[in-house]
C-alpha cells in the first residue's frame with residue numbers, strides 16, 4: 132500500500148464540480164459502480180473545473196496524434212460513501228477468493244473488521260488497497276476520486292471501439308502496472324498495448340495530469356497523489372464535502 136501521498140497538505144482552491152459533457156468524452160455505460168449498487172446521490176460524471184479544462188487539453192493532444200480517437204471515461208467523481216461501498220465490496224470478494232469470509236458477515240466495513248479480526252484484515256487490506264484508495268473520513272486524507280480531480284479512463288478509436296491496452300480498466304492484476312508490457316518485442320500485440328498506454332500517458336501528463344503508479348487508467352490533477360508525484364508543496368483539491376453536493380451522510384463508515 133503506497134499511502135505517503137496522504138501526508139501532503141491540502142489548500143483547497145474551492146473550484147466547483149462541473150458535469151463532463153458526454154458529447155466530448157464518451158462514457159462507459161451503465162456506470163460500472165452504479166451498476167453494482169454504489170450509493171450515488173448525483174452524477175459520477177463530474178470534475179473540478181480546472182481538472183475538466185486539463186482533460187480537454189489532453190483530448191486535443193491526443194487528437195493531434197490520432198485523429199478521431201477519444202478519451203473515454205470509466206469513472207470520475209466518487210463520493211466518500213461510494214468509495215466505502217466499493218472498498219468493502221472488494222474486501223468481501225478477496226475474502227471469498229481466499230475462503231475466509233466468515234468474520235466479515237458481522238462487520239459493516241474495513242475498520243470494524245480491523246477491530247474484530249485484525250489477522251484477516253491484515254491479509255486482505257494490502258490486496259484491496261493496492262488498487263483502491265482508503266475511504267478515510269479524515270478530510271486531510273481524502274480518497275483521490277472524492278476530490279473531483281481524478282478519472283479512470285481508456286481510449287476509443289474513431290468508430291468508438293476500445294483501443295487495446297492489454298486489459299480492461301479495473302483489471303486488478305499485474306497487467307494494471309503502466310509499464311507491464313514495456314519489454315515487449317516489436318510486432319507483438321503486447322508491443323501495441325505498450326504503445327497505446329504510452330500515447331494515453333503522454334497526452335494526459337502533457338496536459339498536467341499525473342498517473343497512478345500501479346494503474347494505467349487512473350489519472351489525477353491537483354490532488355494529493357498529483358502533488359506527491361510532482362513534488363508540489365501542497366494539493367489544490369481536497370474532498371468535496373457531502374453537504375456541498377446534497378449527498379446523504381455516508382452509511383457504514385465505521
Ligand SMILES: C[C@@H](N)C(=O)N[C@H](C)C(=O)O
Pocket residue numbers: 262263264274275276283301343346349
Ligand atoms: C479502483 C480504481 N478504479 C481506482 O480508482 N483506484 C484509485 C486508487 C482509488 O480508489 O482512488
Ligand SMILES: [Zn+2]
Pocket residue numbers: 276281282283348349350
Ligand atoms: Zn481511479
